Amino acid sequence: MAIIEAHGIRKSYGSLLALHDVDLTVGEGEILALIGPSGSGKSTLLRVLDLIEPADEGRLSVFGIEVASERGSWLDLRRRMGMLFQRPIVFNASVYDNVAMGLRYRRASGEEIDRRVKEALEAVGLSRYIKSRATDLSGGEQQRVALSRVLVTDPEILFLDEPTANLDPTSTATIEEIVMRLNREAGMTVLISTHDLAQGQRLAHRVGVMIEGTIAQTGASSDVFRAPKDRRIARFVGVQNIIPGRVVSRTEGLTTVEAGGRQILSATPPPADEVEIVIRGEDVSLHRREPMHEEAENLFPAMVTRIEPAAPFVNVTISCGCDLVALVTARRGDALGLREGMGVWISLQAKAVHLIPLTGH
């Protein structure tokens, strides 16, 4: 069941268009990650969905309620959701008072507040700080206070706006773990925005890529990473090789594309005649001599033109008519004895070669 449904959401600040044509459906109990570069509208979208700011245009329903016609019930709807922000924001009061805020706004009784605040702090492992001033804690601890402040109100939907962008790996792991557990055990729906691709992949059931104010692609994270819909998405998800080419033929489920005088086989049906070939660097394998038992469909000799260390990997640029970047582990690079000007063989599975229509960029 869809808990959030948005169609054609548009939002601008003066002359700045922050969101346009946003369509998004989030199922109950789902974790959806919004990934995208800074300034692509992720935070604005979360604020719109959390009913902090109204959209200029578009239809939005939350919990099956069309929000545009129910302005009077926004506060009630908002009280069924919670949001954690990028910067840890705590108020200059005790940790207890910080966590109690949401319950006090809901006019809960003193005993209930007491019980639930203690539970919430227990859950984030901060019980010992209950009487401390929240502003005296470290950044990671403050963010955990902020998280328990949200969780104490039992939100059905939790919005996380780059919640770990400023945190160290340990605090990040703690927060991720809590969120995952709540999703698993309490079935909480989670929308997390992040520019950390790995985090999106780790947490989310489904990923939405936001580019320039709209959701450009949604799908399983593996789809988005391996089969980006267009060039901007491919760039954002870290594809090293985007090469223009022309479709030559299509046989037995394989598309032959010519690029730089070399024919490359792809498992993607041709989206157009003029295409761009999208290949992730880690899918390109290097060999010192022609491999004997290689199952990959593409196999050809090439020459190493550049080697760039990117610990713990090495970016190897190879020339085989067109330039390709291969990502190999530093150890494998050593084993191959890579050096510039050296001849190598590369193998590449047809499945790893993704095709997108050529655009004007």
Added chain:
Amino acid sequence: MHNQYNTITKMKTETLSTEPLPAGEEANVTRWNEYRGRYLDWCIVGFCIMGAAIVGITVLAIANITMTELADPAHLLKVAASSEVIGSILLTFGAGASAVLLLILFGTPLAYVLARARPSRLKGAVESIVDIPLILPHTVAGLLVYLLFMRRGWLGAPLSEIGLAFEDALPGTIVAMLFVASPFYVNSMREGFEKVPVHLENVARTLGAGTFTAFWTVTLPLSLRHMYSGAILAWGRAIGEFAGVIMIAYYPFIVSTLIYYSFTTDGIHTSRSIAFTVILVSFGVFYLLRRMTRYLGRYDDRV
């Protein structure tokens, strides 16, 4: 004092000498320390002399009146203790406080809206209107208030029908003070609200606070200091008003009117004593109010 300075210099020299500095540099540092007391930056000295002219006028004026008044303490005491003077001071302070209370009640929401509104022509227009009393000569301000609130004025007529008279009455004094003091309060309050990040309100709202609750529990507490200093500024402006007030309310006498009246009738002697009394009382009150600011506001909340 001189001894103390020497000790400090010596201490500094000692601290420095324990640092692992090459011998030559150490000598330089020591000499620099010796010179420091004598070194003069002529630019700053010039600025100080020019600035002293401004401060000097105030100091001289107050010294002048203090010397003359303290020469005849009996007369000063007689004037200061007269019920006319005490009553007038209380009236002025009270009317000023009423004006400020009205400003807090009505000016705070205005300041909040101005602080949160996106820049627009309407916002600019409202801001200019708020500033109008600031740029008008006080007599003009007084005349404006008089014309609006006099018995036949647009607002004065209907209000006098329900028994609220402004001409030569306390409400007239208050409304004139309110008019001239409003920009001071509204602008200061608006600045305070602008300094509270919208983000903090958003946090409160995501936690289930409505707009008013977020304002009341987050924004307002964080702006208390600005509210306080704005209120003091406005109050000071209100009780100092003369031209704005006399147009509509010559009576009852506020202190400015009383001093002017006694200056023109009894002469310099009495009016000077009243003025000196007012100086003492005002200083005392403002000093106390300023002292109290340090206990206000949770500034470190700002993220």
